[in-house]
Amino acid sequence: xxxxxxxxxxxxxxxxxxxxxxxxxxxxxxxxxxxxxxxxxxxxxxxxxxxxxxxxxxxxxxxxxxxxxxxxxxxxxxxxxxxxxxxxxxxxxxxxxxxxxxxxxxxxxxxxxxxxxxxxxxxxxxxxxxxxxxxxxxxxxxxxxxxxxxxxxxxxxxxxxxxxxxxxxxxxxxxxxxxxxxxxxxxxxxxxxxxxxxxxxxxxxxxxxxxxxxxxxxxxxxxxxxxxxxxxxxxxxxxxxxxxxxxxxxxxxxxxxxxxx
Amino acid sequence: xxxxxxxxxxxxxxxxxxxxxxxxxxxxxxxxxxxxxxxxxxxxxxxxxxxxxxxxxxxxxxxxxxxxxxxxxxxxxxxxxxxxxxxxxxxxxxxxxxxxxxxxxxxxxxxxxxxxxxxxxxxxxxxxxxxxxxxxxxxxxxxxxxxxxxxxxxxxxxxxxxxxxxxxxxxxxxxxxxxxxxxxxxxxxxxxxxxxxxxxxxxxxxxxxxxxxxxxxxxxxxxxxxxxxxxxxxxxxxxxxxxxxxxxxxxxxxxxxxxxxxxxxxxxxxxxxxxxxxxxxxxxxxxxxxxxxxxxxxxxxxxxxxxxxxxxxxxxxxxxxxxxxxxxxxxxxxxxxxxxxxxxxxxxxxx
Numbered sequence: 001x002x003x004x005x006x007x008x009x010x011x012x013x014x015x016x017x018x019x020x021x022x023x024x025x026x027x028x029x030x031x032x033x034x035x036x037x038x039x040x041x042x043x044x045x046x047x048x049x050x051x052x053x054x055x056x057x058x059x060x061x062x063x064x065x066x067x068x069x070x071x072x073x074x075x076x077x078x079x080x081x082x083x084x085x086x087x088x089x090x091x092x093x094x095x096x097x098x099x100x101x102x103x104x105x106x107x108x109x110x111x112x113x114x115x116x117x118x119x120x121x122x123x124x125x126x127x128x129x130x131x132x133x134x135x136x137x138x139x140x141x142x143x144x145x146x147x148x149x150x151x152x153x154x155x156x157x158x159x160x161x162x163x164x165x166x167x168x169x170x171x172x173x174x175x176x177x178x179x180x181x182x183x184x185x186x187x188x189x190x191x192x193x194x195x196x197x198x199x200x201x202x203x204x205x206x207x208x209x210x211x212x213x214x215x216x217x218x219x220x221x222x223x224x225x226x227x228x229x230x231x232x233x234x235x236x237x238x239x240x241x242x243x244x245x246x247x248x249x250x251x252x253x254x255x256x257x258x259x260x261x
Numbered sequence: 262x263x264x265x266x267x268x269x270x271x272x273x274x275x276x277x278x279x280x281x282x283x284x285x286x287x288x289x290x291x292x293x294x295x296x297x298x299x300x301x302x303x304x305x306x307x308x309x310x311x312x313x314x315x316x317x318x319x320x321x322x323x324x325x326x327x328x329x330x331x332x333x334x335x336x337x338x339x340x341x342x343x344x345x346x347x348x349x350x351x352x353x354x355x356x357x358x359x360x361x362x363x364x365x366x367x368x369x370x371x372x373x374x375x376x377x378x379x380x381x382x383x384x385x386x387x388x389x390x391x392x393x394x395x396x397x398x399x400x401x402x403x404x405x406x407x408x409x410x411x412x413x414x415x416x417x418x419x420x421x422x423x424x425x426x427x428x429x430x431x432x433x434x435x436x437x438x439x440x441x442x443x444x445x446x447x448x449x450x451x452x453x454x455x456x457x458x459x460x461x462x463x464x465x466x467x468x469x470x471x472x473x474x475x476x477x478x479x480x481x482x483x484x485x486x487x488x489x490x491x492x493x494x495x496x497x498x499x500x501x502x503x504x505x506x507x508x509x510x511x512x513x514x515x516x517x518x519x520x521x522x523x524x525x526x527x528x529x530x531x532x533x534x535x536x537x538x539x540x541x542x543x544x545x546x547x548x549x550x551x552x553x554x555x556x557x558x559x560x561x562x563x564x565x566x567x568x569x570x571x572x573x574x575x576x577x578x579x580x581x582x583x584x585x586x587x588x589x590x591x592x593x594x595x596x597x598x599x600x601x602x603x604x605x606x607x608x609x610x611x612x
Contacts, residue, residue: 159347162314163405165334166341167361167412173335181351 023240030233037230048234058235061219064130068215069198072137073191079138080145080190085179087146088153106143110203113140118207129213136204141194148193152186153179185253192250196243262326263287264448265311265416270320272306280306281472284320288450293442294477295451295459298469298495304452305420307469311450312341312418324415339416340409340447344424346401348393354380354404355389361412379411382441399430406438410445417442419451423458431455435462456496460484468492489612490535498537498609499584506530513555516580521555523605534610540573540586542607548598556603562593576601 025039030048032041052058080102086092087099105113117136121127127135156179164174180187205215214222216239224232270284280303288294296304309315310322313334322330329337349357355376362372380386383403393401402422409417419438423431439462442449453459459466460480467477468491476488487493490501504514504522508531513521524536548559560578567573571588576599583601593599 157345157347159343159345160349162312162334163341163343163347163408164349164360165314166312166337166339167408168335168338168364169360170333170335173364178349182349184351 026233026236030230030237032230032233034230036228037233048230049238051229051231052235052238055223055231057214057219057223058216061214061216064133064213065199065216068130068133068137069195071134072141072198073194075134075138076141076145076194077187077190080142081149081187083142084146084149084153085175088150088156089158102146103143105140110140110201114204114207117204122208122210129208129210133205133208133213133215136208137198137201140201140204141197144193144197145190148190149183149186152183156182188253189250192246196246200239200243264290264292264325265450266321266323267307267310268321268323270307270310270322271318272303272310272315273318279318279472281310284472284474286467286474286477288448290448291446293439293449293451293462293464295453295463295466296469297453297456297459297466300454301471302469303472304454304469308418308420308450308452311416312339313337338412338414339418340412340414342402342405342409342417342419342422344421346393346398346405346425348401348404348408350393352392353389354385354391354393354396357393357404358389358408358411360408365412375411379407382410382444383407383437398426399434402426402434403437406441410441410447414447417447417449419449419453421453422451424453424455431458438462468495470495486609487537487611490537493537493609493611498539498611500538500540500543501611502536502538502581502583502603502608504534504536506532506534508532516558518558518579520558520580522603522608523555524608524610525606527608527610530610535612536608537611538603538608540584542604543583543585544602544604545574545576545585545587545593546600546602547593548600556605556608558601560599560601562595562597562599565592565595567592574599 028041029037029039031044031046032038033043033045033047034041083098083102087095087102114136117132117139121132121135122129160182161174161178164178165171169177200217201215202217202221205218206221209215209218220232220235265286265288267284267286270281271279272281272284273279284303284307286307296307298304306315310317313329313332317330320330321328324337349360352360358376358379359372362375367375376389377386380389383406385400385403385407388396388400388404393404396404405422422438423434426434435458438451442462451459451463460483463480465477466480466483467474468483469475470491476483476492478486478488483492484496487496487498493501502516502522504516504524506512506514506527506529508529511528513523514527514530514534514536515521522536524534527534527536558578558580560576560583562574563577563582564575565572568586571586572592574585574587574593576583576585578601585601
């Protein structure tokens with residue numbers, strides 16, 4: 001495979017340019033000294049990064065985003081692991097239906113789902129804002145959890161489970177001491193993916209957040225409605241940095257190839 | 262009293278189709294019994310039922326006279342060795358073997374001695390810190406055996422444990438299994454579709470077909486005196502000769518052209534009697550040489566094939582087609598007429 005594909009090289013370059021170009025502009029603009037977004041910047045300043053930490057709204061909504069993501073991970077795993085296990089371990093009626101059902105939050109447009117949730121949870125049942133956001137996030141995290149866990153269970157030899165039972169472990173014990181340790185990589189990947197999905201989510205959050213309870217991306221949206229200074233570019237850069245660190249962590253622990261299996 | 266008893270067991274894989282129906286089997290303490298048969302005959306189902314992985318729709322499973330039908334797997338204390346070895350991939354050899362002991366809350370010191378002893382017994386000393394992925398197929402299987410033996414099981418169950426190994430290793434491992442079983446005197450039920458494997462290591466072999474045990478006997482007995490046509494064909498009696506008996510004392514059976522056949526053990530049989538005989542046991546000779554009136558027929562060579570140690574012929578006769586092996590040097594040619602002799606002690610009446 002030493003052949004040179006000039007055309008392929010160019011196409012790849014264009015794709016990268018298309019994907020990364022906007023990011024370059026944001027990074028550049030975040031270091032600008034002016035009170036409005038400019039690219040290329042007319043100088044170099046870190047004051048907008050400083051300003052990020054002075055806007056109280058960002059800090060409170062960051063904490064809420066973290067809380068929603070972490071609680072959401074716990075809840076989506078409590079629901080997702082048993083579901084993934086049942087779907088890969090057993091044959092039963094309606095299995096195809098359940099598989100598509102659990103994946104459906106990815107297929108339904110986020111804005112439609114968000115609106116549906118608003119109508120159903122908030123308007124009809126008057127669920128308070130925070131639990132509402134949490135429920136919305138759990139629903140969109142579950143498909144990722146189930147997909148990733150199912151794919152690690154696919155490589156799991158269930159006779160190992162039977163071996164543990166024949167040696168004296170009950171069903172439940174077997175699950176914890178034999179099944180879980182063997183899908184550890186899937187669980188780590190699931191946590192990271194679910195975290196990113198929740199932390200970056202806009203379309204569901206925009207409907208579910210309300211006075212006093214807002215996630216970070218929604219605060220950012222609100223901020224740009226009133227201000228046009230590079231603070232928003234600075235916080236976006238910080239946001240990207242965090243995502244990049246998480247992706248690097250996945251790459252380190254499992255390799256990104258894990259997701260293309 | 263038998264150690265294990267399956268009484269009128271029925272197992273279904275869905276609501277309608279039964280894999281086993283009114284199945285019965287008993288195994289004595291210390292015995293090594295094999296279940297042998299083609300795929301789909303229910304042998305693995307029987308084994309998994311004894312282990313507790315499958316549930317019986319009907320019938321009873323007794324262990325030491327106690328009803329074990331509803332006892333869950335983890336309370337049975339039966340060792341199970343899987344075809345795929347089923348080692349715990351995330352645990353070292355030591356921890357794999359110690360798994361059952363830890364569940365039994367054995368103290369650490371005792372676990373250490375027991376694990377090291379059993380690893381020595383299966384020739385795996387020095388491997389305790391390796392992981393399953395770092396072992397060869399044979400080593401994995403020995404870990405699996407050690408793991409199920411260390412809990413001192415009441416019963417040892419093998420599900421085609423050698424079929425994933427290569428031929429040389431299989432022979433070596435089956436001797437190992439037999440040696441360990443005899444040393445520890447564990448009652449063992451062994452499932453395989455490999456006839457040689459079962460015959461070589463078992464005290465008794467059960468030949469199964471379509472969910473039924475056709476014959477349960479010692480290997481030499483099955484090999485020499487199969488009881489049914491299925492068993493006969495399964496162990497290499499490739500010729501079945503239908504005859505009729507008069508029912509009178511010592512009178513010979515008669516083939517369909519009337520030729521009399523003296524068959525050992527067939528005295529007094531009445532009606533249609535099928536007799537089985539191995540290709541090796543039919544004697545083939547040039548036609549025209551002197552022959553007796555009994556147990557003999559003339560035929561014509563249809564096909565000749567070379568087997569290495571001799572030749573195999575398909576011979577057409579007035580009483581049917583026969584497969585015959587000969588060890589002679591000069592083969593008979595196609596179309597040649599020959600004479601076949603059937604020794605009375607080699608013909609076995611079967612159902």
